[in-house]
Amino acid sequence: MVQTIAERRRSLGAGIAALLAVALFVGTAVATLLLWDGDQSASRLFSAYTWRILQFTLWQATLSTLLSVLFAIPVALSLTRRPEFPGRVWIVRLMALPMGLPALVGALGLVGIWGRQGIVNGGLAAIGLEQPVSIYGLTGILLAHTFFNIPLAVRLLLAALERQPAEYWLLSAGLGMRPLSVFRFVEWPALRRVIPGVAGLIFMLCATSFTLVLVLGGGPAATTLEVAIYQALRFDFDPPRAIALAFLQIALTGAIIGLIALLPAATDTVRAAGRKIRRFDGQTANTRLWDAAIVAAAVFFIAAPLASVLAAGLRADLVKLVTGSLFLRAAATSLSIAIAAGMIAVSASLAIVSARQAIAALPARSRPMRLLSTSLAGTSSLVLLVPPVVLGTGWFLVLRPFGDVGLFAPYLVALINALMALPFVMRVLEPALDEHTRQISRLAASLGMTGWPKWRLVDLPVLLRPMLTALSFAMALSLGDLGAVALFGSSDLITLPWLVYSTLSSYRTNDADGLALILGFVCLALTILGTAGDKENENA
Amino acid sequence: MRGISTFLLAAAAAAFAPFAAEAQDKTLTVYTYESFISDWGPGPKIKAEFEKTCACTVNFVGVADGVALLTRLKLEGAGTKADIALGLDTSLISEAKATGLFQHAGVDTGMVEVPGGYSDDTFIPYDYGHFAVVYDTETIKNPPKSLKDLVEGDASQKIVIEDPRTSTPGLGLLLWMKSVYGDKAPEAWSKLKDRVLTVTPGWSEAYGLFTKGEVPMVLSYTTSPAYHMVEEKSDRYQAASFSEGHYVQIEVAGILKDARDPDLAKSFLTFLISPQAQDIIPTTNWMMPVAATTNPLPDAFGKLIQPKKTLLLGSDEVAKNRQAWIDEWLTAMSRN
């Protein structure tokens, strides 16, 4: 990468600013809670109970991550092997849907399929098996976590495979490689580069899981640290204990993610030529059958619970729901927050990535610079481990002296959502930005293009699509999020997931199903926006 | 890159233009839980009726539930904007008092009648409900007739309960078991454990699983069937009457020490237990009224089970032992 000193300074400045902003945002919340003069003590922190839920948290997260990645690999491979078949783009879009679903909606959808009265047990009963298969317990948790995370992993792995030069597939065919050799020499090396990152992301999501673990866990033996933090803050109101638990969560999960990151991963030095991917390997009847079976199984696994949400939702009076004033307000609020959160996440990611690029381009990287680069990467990924309830409560305390917290709430929720979306957005934008920089930095430098003209003429046209993808990712996340809103809840701040919950808590199960369906449709629309014109790659 | 970031942030800020402050001269701010003020909850009607009489504006602020309400007050401390906190329940009263944020209500509760002999001069009850096991008559032909039946009955007939660490009904069942079994509660929990399909974080998740047909029994309220009878014209879901009696949840409201207009607050609480407001509660909050109503309750309420005995532990006792009892519960329920 070629940069003028001014450009480098600007990139570094933006990155440091983003880093400081994140640190300040999290740090202020934590510090405020720590300074809270509570009458309870955190003496019970390292009880046997804490130890037990810690073990369970890590154990279920490890299993969930392994299963999600393990099952996502064949799906991503099959989808890459068949770059063109009718409906493929819709399957890829389907993979983006679970992300935007509130956990409870997903859980009820899963129960509709895998539950005691679900179609799977119905089928088993029809063939004479009386004893229903129970999903409650670890099985249910794993089922739910794989439902939410296999699609995520598939999208990220697929993007990595599709970044391979098209010549690789032609060469493998030309050399007569059999599927096993293609896997060993082409596919696995490409996957290996991204699996640590993908696994780390999923591990964090599963370790901090809350509703899914409780609803499907079958009892308090299934409890995550996140539940304990929530309990400490919301039920016992013991901020020091909540913070201590949050630190425990960040430290241990962070350490494990650090370990995952240490796995040897070759750097991606290939530059894709943008040639259309065509596959001539794996065209035997057996591989076709295998691919069809794998893709069909994945589609069933993801689509069936969604179909159950759809079936339930259609029973509600949708027209009446969407024209209700409360719904319209909630939708407007949710969308405003989602747009703001998405834009903040995208801008912050751009700043962080360009700072990392600037550091990587330095002729000699000093230790502080390397440290900065690592903190930029680390912050943007580990921020997912900070429980939203900690951020929300901390900032509530900070802002209270300055007026009605209800007024600040939407901004805060947007910031918290943006923070949670940061790791996902980074994963979409970083490869795209790296690739773009590799391609244009010399040319732009030789033409003397910098600043705004470069951004407008050179960067934006190319980066618009990955930015839209990232934006839709972040928006879907924000739309489905309930956690950040919960504490502020004022009559001014009603979001769609909040409305789903509140409808449900007023017995209106039908309306709640309908609202969940609408929320699903909004996420689908966002996904279509994010994958618009998606033909070649970058569809993470 | 900085140019674009600033631009995006500005756009983000612009997106929030709709959130504007509202200011009124004579305003009563009521902190409550979300479902109280939802479109179908009692909030909008109560607000409209009260505003007719007071020449003021009622401003509801809704948080997740009664527990979140107390947390919110603790967080805000003396500076709270709330004049009234509405939606705490009996098990939280001791803790709420300990905050020192409330003042004597000074409301005449002469006509208020709640089971369990509750009376307090700070926290005024406005509705109540007995916890009950609600079952699906299409699946369960012989519902349990007592808590003992439930604990020792057929483990293949599952129940979904709420988590006492995160929800008030969950805590309610914990106290119910404690009232009935006393020191033997852990043993009872270990027996009940096999019957528990899952433990959800809140009432909504549990009731959702129940109405989806996933589980034939759920811990809810004696009044729950009334909703289905009134709104869905269905007798399918019924509450089981337990011979040991039912634990009661009494919902209360209190006036904050720093209420801007204590008289206005007091008149709101007085209104809350007046027949006019009590008329609204049953079919919007799906709880029992605490005082006389102008109109008779809908027929459905007459068909509800009437607990023979009301169980209620003192609020101080609950506050003192809650943690220990929850630990007990955790140990019993986590055992394999």
Next chain:
Amino acid sequence: MHDGIVLDQVELTLGTAGFLFDCGIESGAITAIAGPSGAGKSTLLNLIAGFEQPRSGRLVIAGSEHTRRHPAERPISLVFQDHNLFAHLDIFTNVALGVSPSMRLTAADRANVDDALTRVGLGGFGRRMPGSLSGGERQRAAFARALVRRRPVLLLDEPFASLDPDLRVQMAKLLVDLHQETGNTVVIVTHDRDEIRRVADRVLVVEQGRIARHLRKAEFFDRTEPSAAGM
């Protein structure tokens, strides 16, 4: 029977472009495919390699019919302009994949690979990663792989287009040298008249999806204006 490559009324439509190739490519010679951009040079190569399937017609390579065969079953080695090496595998592995695509190598195979590397001037480069090599060195490695594959036909798709002029001369010489050793049939798509002059025995001129002319090199340079052909 023709030992080289025969395209017998091979027809194909891609989008709106129609192609019809009918020609023979001489065995043991180096044939350059020339013609304007978009005329169908690469399509012709893809048809021979099996990356495109003709709608009708017959393709015969070294005496046997290959019209519907999978690319791997054709007696062919390929060299592209770029990405001929898997960037994450070392040079030795990249070349050895030409011997056994599952890397089951005997000692003799390994010796062959080392020998091929030496012949293309990359002796001792086996453990290096492609990223640490120059563009010319990477193409040499691709040649080494073609050598160890011992296929009678070598297809090259603008193999030197991204190299600088000096290097092109060197690589052209290497190609000719290797060809003299192996005597295989070489088909090279190129834009570069000098390259045709340096390596080709024969020239196929493709225009508008058809073989416009099939000439000896001397005829090609006699008949075309210096500026018109092959560009």
